[in-house]
Amino acid sequence: MTFSPELEARFAKFLAKYPEDRKRSATIPMLIYAQDEIGSVTPELVAEVAKRVGSTPLQVEEVVGFYSMLHKGKGMGKYHVQVCTNISCLLRGGAELYEQASQKLHLGHKQVSADGFVSLEEVECMGACSWAPAVQINYDFYHDVTPEQLDKLLSGLMAGKKPEEIAEVKKVSC
Amino acid sequence: MADPVKFTIDGQELEAAPGTLVIEAAKRAGIEIPSFCYYEGYSLQAACRMCLVEVEKMPKMQVACTLPVANGMVVRTDTPQTRGARKSTLEFLLTNHPLDCPVCDKGGECELQDMVFRYGAGESRFTETKLHVDEQQWSPVVYYDGPRCILCFRCVRACEEGMGVAALGVVNRGAVSLIAPNGGDHLNCDECGQCIDICPVGALTSGAYRYQTRPWEMEHTGTICTHCADGCKTTLGTRNDQIIRGNNRDRSGVNGEFLCVKGRYAFDFNDHAERLQSPMVKVNGKLEPVSWAKALEVVSKKFGEIKARGGKFGVVGSNHSTNEENFYLQKFARQGLGTNNIDHRRTGDVVTLVDALSGTNGSLATTADMYERKAFLILGADLAVEHPLLSFQIRANYRHHAARIYTVTARAVREDDYAVRSIRKPAFSEFEALEELRGALAAEPELVILFGDTVKGPDVRKLVEFGQSLSIPVKYTALVDYSNSRGAIDMGLVPELGPGFHATGAAGLTLPEMLAAGDLDALWVVGENPLAQAALASKKAFVVVQDMFLTETAKAADVVLPSASAYEKNGTVTNVCGEVQRVKRAAATMGAKPDLEIIGLIAKEMGLAATMGPWLPDTVYGEIRRTVKGYDIPLPLVALGAQQTVPVNGRVGVDVRPDLVWSAHENLFTSGTLGRYSKILNSVIEKRSGAATPEQELARQ
Numbered sequence: 001m002t003f004s005p006e007l008e009a010r011f012a013k014f015l016a017k018y019p020e021d022r023k024r025s026a027t028i029p030m031l032i033y034a035q036d037e038i039g040s041v042t043p044e045l046v047a048e049v050a051k052r053v054g055s056t057p058l059q060v061e062e063v064v065g066f067y068s069m070l071h072k073g074k075g076m077g078k079y080h081v082q083v084c085t086n087i088s089c090l091l092r093g094g095a096e097l098y099e100q101a102s103q104k105l106h107l108g109h110k111q112v113s114a115d116g117f118v119s120l121e122e123v124e125c126m127g128a129c130s131w132a133p134a135v136q137i138n139y140d141f142y143h144d145v146t147p148e149q150l151d152k153l154l155s156g157l158m159a160g161k162k163p164e165e166i167a168e169v170k171k172v173s174c
Numbered sequence: 175m176a177d178p179v180k181f182t183i184d185g186q187e188l189e190a191a192p193g194t195l196v197i198e199a200a201k202r203a204g205i206e207i208p209s210f211c212y213y214e215g216y217s218l219q220a221a222c223r224m225c226l227v228e229v230e231k232m233p234k235m236q237v238a239c240t241l242p243v244a245n246g247m248v249v250r251t252d253t254p255q256t257r258g259a260r261k262s263t264l265e266f267l268l269t270n271h272p273l274d275c276p277v278c279d280k281g282g283e284c285e286l287q288d289m290v291f292r293y294g295a296g297e298s299r300f301t302e303t304k305l306h307v308d309e310q311q312w313s314p315v316v317y318y319d320g321p322r323c324i325l326c327f328r329c330v331r332a333c334e335e336g337m338g339v340a341a342l343g344v345v346n347r348g349a350v351s352l353i354a355p356n357g358g359d360h361l362n363c364d365e366c367g368q369c370i371d372i373c374p375v376g377a378l379t380s381g382a383y384r385y386q387t388r389p390w391e392m393e394h395t396g397t398i399c400t401h402c403a404d405g406c407k408t409t410l411g412t413r414n415d416q417i418i419r420g421n422n423r424d425r426s427g428v429n430g431e432f433l434c435v436k437g438r439y440a441f442d443f444n445d446h447a448e449r450l451q452s453p454m455v456k457v458n459g460k461l462e463p464v465s466w467a468k469a470l471e472v473v474s475k476k477f478g479e480i481k482a483r484g485g486k487f488g489v490v491g492s493n494h495s496t497n498e499e500n501f502y503l504q505k506f507a508r509q510g511l512g513t514n515n516i517d518h519r520r521t522g523d524v525v526t527l528v529d530a531l532s533g534t535n536g537s538l539a540t541t542a543d544m545y546e547r548k549a550f551l552i553l554g555a556d557l558a559v560e561h562p563l564l565s566f567q568i569r570a571n572y573r574h575h576a577a578r579i580y581t582v583t584a585r586a587v588r589e590d591d592y593a594v595r596s597i598r599k600p601a602f603s604e605f606e607a608l609e610e611l612r613g614a615l616a617a618e619p620e621l622v623i624l625f626g627d628t629v630k631g632p633d634v635r636k637l638v639e640f641g642q643s644l645s646i647p648v649k650y651t652a653l654v655d656y657s658n659s660r661g662a663i664d665m666g667l668v669p670e671l672g673p674g675f676h677a678t679g680a681a682g683l684t685l686p687e688m689l690a691a692g693d694l695d696a697l698w699v700v701g702e703n704p705l706a707q708a709a710l711a712s713k714k715a716f717v718v719v720q721d722m723f724l725t726e727t728a729k730a731a732d733v734v735l736p737s738a739s740a741y742e743k744n745g746t747v748t749n750v751c752g753e754v755q756r757v758k759r760a761a762a763t764m765g766a767k768p769d770l771e772i773i774g775l776i777a778k779e780m781g782l783a784a785t786m787g788p789w790l791p792d793t794v795y796g797e798i799r800r801t802v803k804g805y806d807i808p809l810p811l812v813a814l815g816a817q818q819t820v821p822v823n824g825r826v827g828v829d830v831r832p833d834l835v836w837s838a839h840e841n842l843f844t845s846g847t848l849g850r851y852s853k854i855l856n857s858v859i860e861k862r863s864g865a866a867t868p869e870q871e872l873a874r875q
Contacts, residue, residue, distance in 0.1 A: 058343040058356040065345035065354075 001048040007037050015052065023053045027063050031070055040075025068123070077112045077119030079157055081105070082136040085122050088129035097133050097150055098122050104154050118157060137163055181247035188243075196238040196249055197225055207251050208260060208289055210374050211326035212239035215570065216335050222267075222326050224289065226259040227251045235259055260293040267324050268298060270305045270349060271375070278322070280376030282389045286324060305349060312361040314857040315381040315439055316370060320352045323377035329353060329369035336432075338558065338569050338588050339363045353377070364562070364842055365435040365858045371421050372431075382439050382854060383419045387411075392418060395760035396426060398747050400494055400740035401436035401845045403521075403654045404429070404541070404563035405749025405816065408437045410741060410760040417441045417741060417761050428541040428753060428816045434562035435842055435855065441741060443851035444761060448723055450736035451765030461724075461734060466767075466775075473733050474779030476716050477696060481511055485695030488688030488715075489516040491667040492701030492769075493656035494848070496745030496757060498794040499769040500658070500665035501673060501802070502786065503700055506773055508672070510782045514682025518667040519702060520835045522654035522750075523630035525663060528675055529826040530638040531650065539622045539649035540751050540818050545571045547649065549578040549618035551611070553604045553637075555626035555653050558588035559841045561750065564624065564651075565589065578618060582607040601628045608640050620647045626839075627653070631832030654750050655837050656846065657740065661748035664802060664821065670828045674802040675821055677828045684834055700769050701737060703727045703847040720769050725847050736766040743768035745791040746812060753816035754807060770794065 003011070010033055014026040030049050035041055041064050043057075050057045064070045083089075083098040102108060105120055112119040128134035131143030135150065140163055142153065156166035178189040183200050190199045197207045198214075210222040218240045226235040230248035235255065250256070267286065275281045307320040327344060330353065334340040341363035345354040355361040370378045392411035399408045399420075407427020411419035420438045425431045453469030454461040464472075480487065489507040491500050500518075507516040531537045539547070544567035557565035565588065571577035572592045579593040582604045590596040595614065597607040604625075615621060621644065629637055634652070641648035654660050666673040669682025685704060688694060694712035700720045705727040710717070719731035728734045740747075741760045745768075748754045767775075774789025787793065798805050804819040811817055838846060843861035845852065855861060 056340055056343075056356060058340070058354065061345055061354065062343045066347045 001044050003034065004037060007033060011052065024055050024059075027053050027055070027060060028067065031060070031064065035070060035075065040071050040073060042072075068121075071110075074112065074116070076110075076121070077117050079118045079137055079163070080121065081118060081154070081157075082121045082123040082126070084124070084126050084128070084132070084134050084136075086125040086129075088125075089133040092132040093147070094133040097135065097145060097147065100147055100150060101135075101154060104151070105158075179243050179245050179247075181243045181245065181249065183249045184251055190243050192242070194243050196227065196229075196236075196241045196243055196247075199243050200238065200249070200251060205251055207238045208293055209239055210285060210289075210324060211328065213328050213331065213372065215574070216328070216331040219327050219331070222324065223263050224260060226263075227256055228253050257293070260289075261295040264290050264294040265298055265300070268294075269300045269302070270321055271324065272304060272306075272321050274322075277385075278376040279379045279384050279389075280373075284376060285374035307352065310359070311381075312355045312357075312359075313363075313365055313381070313859070314854060315365050315367055315435070316355075316361055317379045317381060317384060318353060318355075319377050319379065322375050323353060324375055325351050325353075326374060328372045328374065329378055332368045332372045333363065335573060336368060336566065336569070337364055337366060338565075338591060342369060360859070362860065364558075365439075365860060366433065366562070366842075367421075367435065367438040368432070371423065371433075371438075380419070380439075382442065383411075386418045387413050395758050396422075396424075397741060397758045397760055398427075398657065398749075398755045399433070399437035400657045400757075401440060401848070402434075402561060402563075402840065403656055403659050403750035404561055405657065405747065405751075405753060405755055406433055406437045406563050407755070408433055408441070410441060412761050415761045415763075417444050426815070427755070428749070428751075429563050429566075432563055432566045435858070436845060436852075439854040440845065440849070440852040442853050443722070443848055444739050444741055444763070446723070446851040446853075448851065449763055449766070450722060450724060450728075450734065451763060453736060454731075454734040456732045461729075461731070469733055469735060470775050470779050473718050473735075473776055476732075477511065477698075477718075477776070478780050480695045480716065486683075486691065486693055487511050487513040487515055488683060488691070488694050488697045489513065490685060490688070490697070490699040490702050490704055491516065491518040491662055491665075493519060493521065493654075493659045493662055493846075494740055495658060495662070495701050495769050496740075496743065496747055496791065497658065497661040497665055497754070497798060497805075498745040498791045499700070499773065500662050500667055501798050502770055502773050502789065502794055504666045504673065506777060506782070506786060508678070509785055510777060510780065514669045514678055514680050515688060516667055516682060517669060517685040517688065518662045519685065519704070520663070520668075521656065521659045521837045522627055522652045523634050523832050523835045524652045524654065524660060525668070525671065525675065525826055525830045526631055526634040526832055527638070527650055527652045528821045530635045532823060532825045535823070537649055538752055538818070538820070539624075539651045540753060541567060541749070541816065543622055543649055543751075544568050546575075547571070547577070547620055547622045548575070549615070549621045550580065551615065551621060551623045552579065552581045552583065552587070552589055553623065553625040554583055554601055554628035555624060556583065556585065556587045556839075557624070560626075560655075560837075560839060561624075561653060562842065564750070580611055580615065582611075604628060605633060605636065608637075612640075612644070616644045616646065618646060620649075622649045622651065624651045624653060627835055627837035630835045634832075651751060653837070655840060657749070658747040660750055660752055661746075661754075664748055664752075664805070664819065665798070668830055670830050671826070673798070674804065675826050676803075677826065684831060686834065699727050699731075700773070705730050706847060720772055722766070723847070723851055735772050736763075737772060738763065738766045738768040742766065743770070743791070745770065746795060748819060749816070751818065752804075752821070753818045754805065754812055755816045756809075756813050 018025040046060045050060045085094045107120040109122045135142040135145045207225045209225040211219040220237045220240045225238040227238045228250040229236045309319045330342045333342045341356040370380045396409045399406045406429035408420045452463040455464045581589045581593045581596045584601045689708045692711045694715045696716045698718045703725040717731040718733045719728045720735045720737045721728045777786040803822040807817045843855045
């Protein structure tokens with residue numbers, strides 16, 4: 001399996017970072033960045049990562065199954081909308097935000113639109129309790145989200161705008 | 175050793191070595207701390223939370239299975255708090271566990287049942303719907319029922335650490351976690367079934383045993399597996415003379431609870447539809463069933479007639495028969511028929527090793543040595559495939575004591591994964607690597623050398639010379655193929671050697687010579703199938719075959735006598751390490767008789783009863799004790815457990831044709847002619863694809 005030169009360089013950096021007998025430590029970062037590039041965790045990717053870190057495909061599958069941000073099958077949409085419903089967000093309206101997003105996008109938990117453009121996920125705590133309720137789209141965070149802001153955000157996305165072009169919403173890049 | 179640590183558990187003042195876990199220390203003091211995931215010998219998991227105990231000065235309850243004892247530690251295992259914790263843990267475990275105990279294979283011997291009975295709450299607060307996933311079949315021998323699984327991960331560790339296969343893993347997380355096989359929807363593995371045995375509940379079930387019986391309906395007989403030479407004890411569960419299950423949960427025998435696919439499942443040849451149940455005599459070129467009386471009469475008359483005119487006999491013994499049968503057979507040949515033409519299929523050059531080691535003591539390794547000694551040199555043998563127990567022992571030794579392993583083999587072997595050095599050399603040229611390893615080996619405190627059939631004759635002597643030149647204690651094991659290959663040599667199934675490696679001083683025909691002799695008058699084959707590979711030259715030979723099945727050899731016979739299987743008789747067998755162990759009758763097949771009885775009956779018919787003595791296994795063993803050096807071990811001791819026999823400690827002094835030594839290199843899924851009649855061995859994909867190891871099977875895909 002071949003990856004882009006940038007990703008290959010990133011892999012090489014990860015693998016060099018860990019001691020010879022701890023190569024398996026690179027499993028998670030390799031999976032997540034490869035997923036960004038190819039869209040999802042495919043069986044070929046699992047086999048390739050296993051080969052590179054020196055574990056068995058099943059051991060990589062164990063990791064993929066455990067971490068909710070690694071997606072098998074077709075993967076998530078181009079824009080992956082994640083709404084937190086853990087306790088802080090819940091108290092500040094996170095559940096309602098999730099419900100709103102679900103109705104607007106006509107998607108349920110971990111569902112992808114037919115055109116693969118957008119997907120929705122109800123996620124666990126993303127460490128933004130101080131700015132609850134929080135929403136994440138791909139790697140961008142949105143804090144203190146109100147129903148109006150979410151509506152604008154989702155409408156903008158569906159109208160083909162890029163998230164950064166939707167000015168009304170406060171974005172925090174990671 | 176460091177000073178012992180002093181601590182208190184439930185008011186008992188105890189001492190233990192530093193590093194001892196609280197759960198172990200309690201067990202030794204007779205205090206039970208319940209647990210599911212803790213399993214002696216495997217890595218710690220702390221997954222099940224069943225073993226929570228109170229420790230003074232620690233704010234929360236502690237997991238006894240990962241907590242080492244410390245000086246002044248005060249542990250309490252039986253308090254309202256610990257009892258409450260156990261109740262809650264069990265309540266959680268039962269939230270998704272189906273209560274299908276009445277139809278579960280494990281019912282009656284289930285650890286979860288026992289724990290709930292002892293520590294569980296009377297009622298559950300959960301009213302939600304239980305999660306369900308359908309049962310999966312992973313191989314002909316392994317089934318997985320996800321909802322029953324309590325996620326103790328014992329199977330995952332047994333497979334990865336114990337077997338070195340790592341065919342099982344855990345996917346997903348939380349309440350929807352499941353055990354998963356490495357082939358996606360199936361297993362590519364040794365098919366050993368250790369995962370099933372070690373499962374505390376009925377999540378992993380055995381294809382052979384499932385829905386066959388309730389455990390309490392079985393009778394249990396501890397006997398020795400009849401396949402490879404490692405001599406694992408397998409406890410056969412039988413009902414109405416039918417063997418239903420093989421395992422060794424009581425950890426008796428040299429193998430503890432280890433068994434490979436053969437010991438655990440390949441008892442099924444015993445009930446094969448083609449088992450012979452009546453003697454047969456060839457009439458007009460066709461084998462016709464006759465009575466035992468008639469068949470014995472035909473054999474004894476013909477044998478008597480050939481003996482009277484000084485005809486040429488050939489007697490072939492088996493690698494699977496008991497010591498008693500082999501001893502009795504060679505006695506019959508030598509004293510009853512007056513011939514030294516007796517042989518068996520030789521699979522390892524034990525004789526030259528014994529000769530080369532003459533004058534030394536304690537130079538033959540035991541099965542326990544494989545777990546205890548510090549360094550190993552493996553020459554030309556794929557232990558994981560051909561000697562699964564020895565491989566398992568060495569792997570455990572590596573895990574627990576960091577044993578140092580050197581392999582010199584033609585192909586990659588599983589031992590390479592944890593070997594210090596692995597050298598590839600084609601078969602028969604393993605020697606070239608020895609000098610390369612000399613420095614490293616000489617620096618080891620001690621060494622065990624295991625070698626296969628590629629080292630024989632003068633090479634064995636050279637190997638022993640090399641070993642002695644290292645100036646460290648060295649033990650040896652000459653690998654042989656079958657359950658009593660070693661015993662067959664010890665009992666004198668070789669023309670030049672009588673029992674106990676005593677030279678007979680008279681020449682006799684070897685097996686290939688018997689088959690090639692055009693003037694052979696009689697060929698008597700007991701439990702062997704020599705005509706599968708070679709033809710019988712003599713057209714006039716009167717052929718008598720004792721076997722369980724109509725093999726190639728039996729088809730060519732004039733008289734076929736149906737014999738009992740190894741699981742249907744009493745006696746002793748000697749394993750690859752020279753350890754003598756007791757086999758016990760677990761079942762019976764109507765019409766078949768043990769070989770010992772058949773030989774005895776032929777002797778009686780021929781009027782040789784006085785020469786031969788009674789055909790009772792224990793009586794014959796008594797004679798073996800008196801006459802075969804090294805076997806002077808009382809039967810009650812043998813019944814207690816394996817006893818190593820020490821062969822005659824002097825030069826053997828005759829050439830015993832090392833060129834006739836050839837191993838069949840049986841893998842995990844073959845077992846000579848016998849293996850053909852095991853449905854299970856032939857049904858696993860690893861066998862059907864011709865791959866000898868899971869590694870090869872994965873590579874093939």
